[in-house]
Amino acid sequence: MDFYCEYPYPMVGECKATKSEKVPDGTPAQLLKIGMNHLRKARDVATKRDDPNYSQVSGYIPKAKALKFKVACTALQTTQSDALDEAISLWLEKQQSLMSKEDKESA
Numbered sequence: 424m425d426f427y428c429e430y431p432y433p434m435v436g437e438c439k440a441t442k443s444e445k446v447p448d449g450t451p452a453q454l455l456k457i458g459m460n461h462l463r464k465a466r467d468v469a470t471k472r473d474d475p476n477y478s479q480v481s482g483y484i485p486k487a488k489a490l491k492f493k494v495a496c497t498a499l500q501t502t503q504s505d506a507l508d509e510a511i512s513l514w515l516e517k518q519q520s521l522m523s524k525e526d527k528e529s530a
Contacts (some may be wrong), residue, residue, distance in 0.1 A: 431500070471504060480507070 425437045437454055471477040484492075496503050 431502075480511070 427435045435454070472479075492506070493503065496506050499506075
């Protein structure tokens with residue numbers, strides 16, 4: 424194993440590149456075995472993807488905005504999911520406020 428880290432997410436890796444020879448077919452299986460041994464605890468922790476209380480949301484935004492978003496998340500050491508959750512909550516609050524204002528004006 425050449426590297427192991429737990430932040431920003433658990434990962435294990437090994438450098439197998441050479442100029443003169445191909446990576447043997449058994450190498451990916453070996454790396455998976457090493458990873459599973461070292462990351463078993465992390466694998467057993469439920470993720471949001473596995474949690475029935477969470478749902479995936481996706482959309483398309485301009486590339487420049489997406490890049491700024493990813494850079495900001497990295498700089499702030501927050502996940503994109505957490506940042507999106509916060510942004511959507513703020514957007515929903517704004518929409519609720521606008522709808523309440525319209526209801527009051529029409530009454």
